[in-house]
Amino acid sequence: MPEPDLVNIKIDGIAVRVPKGEKVIESAKRVGVDIPFFCYHPRLSMEDGGANCRMCLVEVAAAGPDGSVRKMPKPQTACSLPATEGMEIITNSESVRADRRGVLEFLLINHPLDCPICDRGGECPLQNNTLHYGPDTTRYVEEKRHFPKAYPLSDFVVFDRERCIHCARCTRFTTDISGDAQLGFLKRGADMEVGTFQHTAFTSRFSGNVIELCPVGALLSRPYRFKARPWDLLTQRSLCTRCSNGCCIKLDYRLDKLQRVNARLNEEVNEEWTCDRGKFGMDYVSSDRRLRQPMVRRGGDLEPATWEEANDLIIARLQEAGPRIGGIGGASTANEDLYVWQKFFREMLGSHNLDHRMGPHFPPTREGLFARFGHHTMASSIAGLEGMKTILVFGSNLVDEQPILFLRVRKAWRFRGASVVEVIPQPAAPLDYPNHVSEFASVSLRIRPGTEVAFLYGLLNVMLAEKLLPESAAARSAPLAQERSRWSPERTAAECGIGADALARAARLLATDRLAILAGRSVTQHPEARAVLDMLGNLAVLTGNPDALSVPVTECNEQGAMDMGILPDSLPGYVPDPTPGLNTEQMLRAAAAGELPLLWLVGVDLLGSFHDPDLARHALEACPFVVANALELDETARLA
Ligand code: SF4
Ligand code: SF4
Ligand code: FES
Structure with missing residues (x-):
């Protein structure tokens, strides 16, 4: 990866070289300067409601076209301000302190005095920022707005609308990260509130993350509600056991009972997310139903x-x-x-x-994978998916089989420009699961079950005919020539029940030098799993990506x-x-x-x-x- 351009800036008089364009709030961390914030989150985009809380206001002087450094007339939001050469940032002036007091006074106008009974109390950014930067008392004597408390958004999440500060972290999470876009802002002005479409249940597979993201006690865990105060909890570092993705988690105990599960940062695996199966599915640890004797x-x-x-x-x-x-x-x-x-x-x-093994077929799939590529499951790291140009999701209900891989695939598409091709060996009837990959895949193909191998031969034929593959591919594909000759694009399309143009579009995207293939349960449980995996392996090798084929397991x-x-x-x-x-x-x-x-x-x-x-x-x-x-x-x- 090329080195980023560096620029010279000053923060409170401290000179530092930082990557050009880095957000000033991040640059400040490099020199130990604390800029308070609510809505900012490095993994959430600035679109759809970023930089809205104004808590991070700073004074800025920047170099103009003539090179002279001039102070900007108004304070700027450090979370959205890119660092440029010669920029000078002031975070500790009386003016900045007054801005922070003002922002907090506004945020607290409608905020209830719930701290003694709020689950967030003790680990609440609003409490902390008010203590450090806020006014000593309130001047607001009018009636605050009121909503019913503990509105249930789902079985896992309750919402206290009075406490919401409209930071849009939760809404951006569902747009940027989980992709289900289930939370949005309803109404406007003082009536504005977070909600789901027509107050339907919040059914995201990743709903629990908004509880951790919310900087106040507005979005709370139903199972954890009123169970403990943060200072009563003991935390153990652990790994989730609910699937094979191995998310890093924190287990919070009180009185020797597990009270809640939070995500633990691991950039290589789950970043800072969990799925709901993991976050709310670990109650067996302290369950009264556990057997304690034979x-x-x-x-x-x-x-x-x-x-x-x-x-x-x-x-x-x-x-x-x-x-x-x-x-x-x-x-x-x-x-x-x-x-x-x-x-x-x-x-x-x-x-x-x-x-x-619990499935209907017991093919020696993994041995074949190991003999050819030297691994039994994953060819690349989870984080490595971000660097791909194209990701092929083949025969997998990814969001349920591999929740965290799903989030990475989506991140690769949304933030890194990757294309996603999805192949589902199921008839065109409605799927019995919400197929989230289809919502962002460039090409999503429903092929007839049993035509997987034919489909892959047809794909190779398009690639060879259109000269999309590296030069070595023609010679390497020679052993496949006889069978391949049976699968012209037209015949393949007819056999698989798809359009020839869709086959060609998929082939053009998949013929790339940075390809990842994720084969799912429909492949490992296929009666001809070995043949399908062999052909997926051929696709990997012939496109010049011998490390492309991953066949992740599902149990922990x-x-x-x-x-x-x-x-x-x-x-x-x-x-x-x-x-x-x-x-x-x-x-x-x-x-x-x-x-x-x-x-x-x-x-x-x-x-x-x-x-x-x-x-x-x-x-x-x-x-x-x-x-x-x-x-x-x-x-x-x-x-x-
Ligand atoms: S519910 Fe929480 S995360 Fe969502 S907008 Fe309100 S304060 Fe922000
Ligand atoms: S993705 Fe898997 S490992 Fe991660 S939290 Fe969910 S169930 Fe646990
Ligand atoms: S943190 Fe910068 S505007 Fe909210």
Whole structure:
């Protein structure tokens, strides 16, 4: 990346060289000068309501066309002011202090005196700025505006309209970051309020982020409301376990109970965002439903037991069963436990029946990926997606499968100029999920299921015919020539149920030297997954992007389960198992047929996760002895 041009500026008399065009509020941080703000946020754009709170006003002198430095007649907003050569900024004059007092006095006119009962109290930018920069008292004696308190925007977010200072952080988040644009300003003047379209529910997958962004106690968490004061909380750094994206989070505890989850900054992964599944889905940590001692079935009912009793029972049944046992699960279990579990199974119990996969197909997809490209899941970092010219989202409901990857893909499109091509192997009927990628994709194609390989051949044909590929591509694609010759663009379009022009538009965007391909669940669960992935790999190689193809996993430690050998044909480190065992489906069929006397489930709600819950239930009911390592007595554990 080229070095940015630097300019010389002064802030309160301190000389500093900063990138040309950097916002002055950021430059001030470099020299330790604090400029207060409310609406500014470095990840939110200035459009649609930026620079509106005026809290960051500073005095500015800038060089004119003749080179002389002259003071601007009015104060400027430091959050929107780009640094230019010779600029001089004053943040500590009496005039600036008066501006800040004035801005805060205006903001507090309609702000209720709720601090003692506001969840934001103690960590509130409005409280802090008022204390440091505000007036000592109010001159406003008229009636403040009133709204009903705690208006529910959704199951997770409540809104106190009286406290809102109209900073537009929340509205810009839904426009700039999550992209669902569900929050906007309604009405005008003193009546202006944040709201959803016609007061419908705020259903964003990322709604919880606005709670952290709101600089006052206007947008609040419903589950956390009145649960604690910030100074009562102990914070633990942690990682979210609700999907494979691995967001960095902070767990806030009070009285040994988890009270709330906030995002923790990690520029490489989640930046400072979480999805709602993570932010509001960690309540199991302190849930009263958690099992605190072993349960053993006696006389038809599961009853509390001692560890000795449970262990003795398991040992006796394992000895009876011998190697005719199966182990299922582990995609949300730590690597160390998984390693020991598979070693115990394979070496001590003599069973190779181990699997963590829940889908209908068990193709050796990852091995093919590893053999060809040297990775099993992601080819590039999440942050690396920002540097792409084109991102192909192939067969993925990205916003649900990979929420944080979705945010990066969207960021790459909105702020970095990337194009997005989406291919959905589903008929043109309405999707059963809100397909947010289609809303910004340059090309979104719904192809007939089963035509993925044909589609990719057709795509290559367009690229070769239009000479869009590097010179080496013609020779490299020679082994594909025979099959490729069957898929002219016209025939491909007809087979896939798309227009030939759309195919060509996709080909032109995908023939680039900075391409990322994200293959989703429709690919990994495809009966011909290996063939589809091979062709996606060909697309990556022939466009000159051998590191383009990522096939992310979805469960939080699915990668670890693969690495540690929770696979019927793979030992830890992907060493082929010389005596492969049964996969999940085969184990369940064997158990249902009475051929597997013992099943051991580790951290998996089989009835909720396995693609065929009827088979899972039948297997669990038919199996004479089921051990379930579960956090709580879920539907599956009840059948143990
Ligand atoms: S609700 Fe909060 S974030 Fe949204 S405009 Fe009001 S003060 Fe700003
Ligand atoms: S994206 Fe995944 S890891 Fe991140 S908060 Fe959501 S569920 Fe958790
Ligand atoms: S922070 Fe600059 S105008 Fe709000």
